[in-house]
Amino acid sequence: MKDSMKPVSPLDTSSIPCTINGSEINLNVPPAKRLLSVLRDDLAMTGTKRSCDIGRCGACMVMVDGVPVNSCLTMAYQCTGKSITTIEGISASGMDPIQRAFLQEGGFQCGYCTPGMIISVKALLDHNPDPSALEIEEALSGNICRCTGYGGIKRAVQKAIEWRKEAYESITD
Amino acid sequence: MAANAQGVAEAPFVWHPRSAAEAWQLKQTLGTEGVFTAGATLLRTQWESGLAVMPNHFINIGAIEELHGFEIDSVSGTGSFGAMTTLSHIRTSPQVGESFPVLVEATRNIAAPSIRNLATIGGNILSMVGDSLPALLLYDSVLHWHDGTNGLQEPLSEWLSTASAHAAWKERLLMSVELTLPILDSNTKRFVAYHKVGRRDAFTPSVVTAALTMQLDSEDRLSDVRLALGGGQTIPYRLESIESYLNGKLANKKTISEVYALIVEQFEPKGDTFVPVSYRKKAAANLIASELWKAARTAR
Structure with a gap:
């Protein structure tokens, strides 16, 4: 066989x-x-x-x-x-900018959904560093937050995009 | 949280056939004890929620090379998608988007990216109510099965019309689905549309799913109209008598009013506790009427 x-x-x-x-x-x-x-x-x-x-x-x-x-x-x-x-x-080598952005922008309340949110945002930005608002919404459409709402989460994603751009530009300058 | 989430067995045997012939042979041997598994996203939710019992044997078809990927032949106007092609692969392919835009729009509306990374076009088809089906029906899709002989080809529309009544297809292995592009008359403009109406904006079960393609000439005369409706537990189908009615008609207020009434009269969706049949009929009719109206305006 x-x-x-x-x-x-x-x-x-x-x-x-x-x-x-x-x-x-x-x-x-x-x-x-x-x-x-x-x-x-x-x-x-x-x-x-x-x-x-x-x-x-x-x-x-x-x-x-x-x-x-x-x-x-x-x-x-x-x-x-x-x-x-x-x-x-x-976060194996320190806090990821995405995690910092969620902290700074208040992208969580109880925090239970946050690991999943971080993973989805990480996967999105690794593939597409400058996504549109629609692309962000689609990428997070499978992540549900039931306490803080999505305003802070969207701000956190925008902040993470901004920081990653700055980090990239500082390397390439 | 699913009531029996902790109680689902994790003890099935898992088989890893390397060819369609091996997989088919295993299915014949195992009978109802064995189930073909690919992304298994729908199966897993059915097991977790108690809607289905986890089988004793999984026949994992993921390692069968010939089930993966797709080919699009722009000369012949056909596309062949292996049953293991993930919905994400279709959703993100510019090549598919160029040739089969309604299919790409359909996959965008199925679940969320994380599910689409696992879920396959074959699984979505075999669910009989998947949201890719109205789009596939527009493209006159044909299913290619491995049945232990030389293979079997079957129009998707025919399979859908009999699948719930006959279980023989469960003994076969779906290999691929073949789509055919509509031929564009040079004097016309083609319109396509796909809508999924749910109770949320995204990642929601469908209340009504509608797919439409048609040609309009310079005088707003309709031709090659193809209309498929589904949603919820309704098995999608083409509304051929309404297609026939529309072909040759002018896309004007009178036609739009008449087609609205025809859809309300002829579409037969399944209702449920939350969304009755009458609502689904009206939603479908409104979607199609609005697309006809938009197409007529755009064509001018």
């Missing part, structure tokens, strides 16, 4: 190599386990938040190969060979 015609058993918990925040790792988990549960329960990386469990709220957002995905909808086997970045990875 070909290898591809053999199933990965739910008891086989050693077959998922991937990279998390720059570190190579073999996930010793059942293949259909949710990435959200892997991060929070198996790896104690609780910056990624659990909320709706059905991909609606964006609290569990992580980047997989540089694009945002809902970790509550992503299964462990779908991460094979992928590079995963969580909110812990964003």
Whole structure:
């Protein structure tokens, strides 16, 4: 029987190599386990938040190969060979300008949605450093804030864009 | 929060076939115990919310190379999209936007970018109520299946009209969907429109989804009208009798009033507790009437 015609058993918990925040790792988990549960329960990386469990709220957002995905909808086997970045990875070498912008502009109240927001903004600006207002709205359409409203969040995104531009110009001058 | 979120099993076997033939063979062997999985975004929400039971076997089709990517042939005016093509790939492709703008607009209206990065065009089609479907119907799309023999081709409209009544298609593997560009008459101008009406501005289930394309000549005469409606749990379909009615008519106030009444009379959406049938009919009729009005104004 070909290898591809053999199933990965739910008891086989050693077959998922991937990279998390720059570190190579073999996930010793059942293949259909949710990435959200892997991060929070198996790896104690609780910056990624659990909320709706059905991909609606964006609290569990992580980047997989540089694009945002809902970790509550992503299964462990779908991460094979992928590079995963969580909110812990964003700030590994100090606070990211996006995080500073959220602090300065009051882009949060309870803060529960904030890690997911930061991830979505990071993915957007890494891909498109100068997005339009419509592009920002589309990029954040999968992130829901239920306490502070979106005014501060939009200001934070604009501030982050501004700071990233300044940082880029200071390097290239 | 989903009521049984903590209780969903995580114990299925996961198979990773490398070819369509392998995947199909696995499905025949596993029967209803096995389910093809791609992005699995819709499946996952159904399992979490208790709408469906997680199967014992996943047949992960993500490693089957021939299901990925798309090709657009501008000479023949066709586009072929592998079933594993993500909605994000379609949404962000300038090439697709140039050839099939209604499809790109449809994908922009599906969920949010993070979902679209996982979700596939194949999964959206097979949901039977996906918001890509009205757009695909405009392009006379054809589904290409692997059925263990030489493959099977089936017009999307035919499959949609029978899919809920027959389960035989669940034994096949959707390989790709092929779209055909409408041929533009040189003396006319083509208009396209896609609207999704929901209860929120973005990332919302559809109340009504409408897709429309048509040609207008210099005298405002309509031709090659294609109109597809869906939304909510309504399986989208082309309203062919209204298309026939519009072809050859002038895009004027009288025609717009008549087509409004025809849509209210003939469109048969499914209602629910929140949005009744009558509202969906009126919303659909208003969307189409407004597009006809805009097209007539623009053409002058």
